[in-house]
Amino acid sequence: MPENQHNSSNDNKLVDFEKRCRQHGLKITPQRVAVYKTLVGMDTHPTAEEVCQKVRDEISNISLDTVNRTLHTLSEIGAAFVVEGTGQPRRFDGGLEDHQHFLCMKCGKVIDFHHKPFDNIDIPDELKGQFKILRKTVYLEGLCGMCMHIENKSIIE
Amino acid sequence: MPENQHNSSNDNKLVDFEKRCRQHGLKITPQRVAVYKTLVGMDTHPTAEEVCQKVRDEISNISLDTVNRTLHTLSEIGAAFVVEGTGQPRRFDGGLEDHQHFLCMKCGKVIDFHHKPFDNIDIPDELKGQFKILRKTVYLEGLCGMCMHIENKSIIE
């Protein structure tokens, strides 16, 4: 978000990342590190394909499969995340009344809710100047009631 | 959002819909009406494929292409909308600092911004009871600076 921070800050990130891998029992491979460094160095919210292109500057024969796999690993261990809502088939909504959506990350259901204060969140003037804002959304993600139950059960058993 | 309203309310919606089509110079075809009615009757935020399955109860040989096209038409004329953020290839983000995203609906760029008050929006207790909320996002969509310029130019010329 801010301009690229360099040197010690990036070194720290790398050290943290390697620690995080070890905590999850993951090996520190050059591919993993390169994918991580590349992603952190991009501020464009790239697709796996785009990350792959760039990583190949460093590891010329890295496979797209590895990049894909690694990106998902990164998001599983909290070293990166998937931009909200992307990567699923397009979904439509015929309900035009003011309301918001909750997405269950496990079963993929989109559930309506309505919390009036979310209908008109205030956009700072600074942003209004930069962009033409056509839609503002408060979007919640997590586990729905059903998926919470299932998860609790499987922990107990 | 509320339970299905029937009869006169639905009839009104249909009349409004046909008016809306005419305003946009769109023909009132049986397919268009059937897709609209079907979508409004579903509260599951269906994919095009799911809508298609259901519409076929009424028009057995309607093509998926038509359903897809019609759904997009509906969202263009404001008779439905696309659930936020879905329908694009998955994108990743290595920036873990608190920040929010702006999506340009035209060029597809995802742009970071940070407005502190958005970092901790209050979730009503009612929702906290129903769901396990793992991520809360304020998500803005519209036109980025570049795409605004392009649009303005093409209006002037």
Added chain:
DNA sequence: ATACTATTTAATATCTACTCCTATTTGTCA
């Protein structure tokens, strides 16, 4: 240093969600 396993490559396959094409049909309006 060695052994064990996780990881990677590379090629292939599958699946889904569109998207494009073209001949045909159909709604609209004069």
Added chain:
DNA sequence: TGACAAATAGGAGTAGATATTAAATAGTAT
């Protein structure tokens, strides 16, 4: 009742994501 543009069906094509192999490689623990 035509004429004409808009819309549709149906099939083919594309892109993204994921899975499956198998064989080679490389990190890690002892």
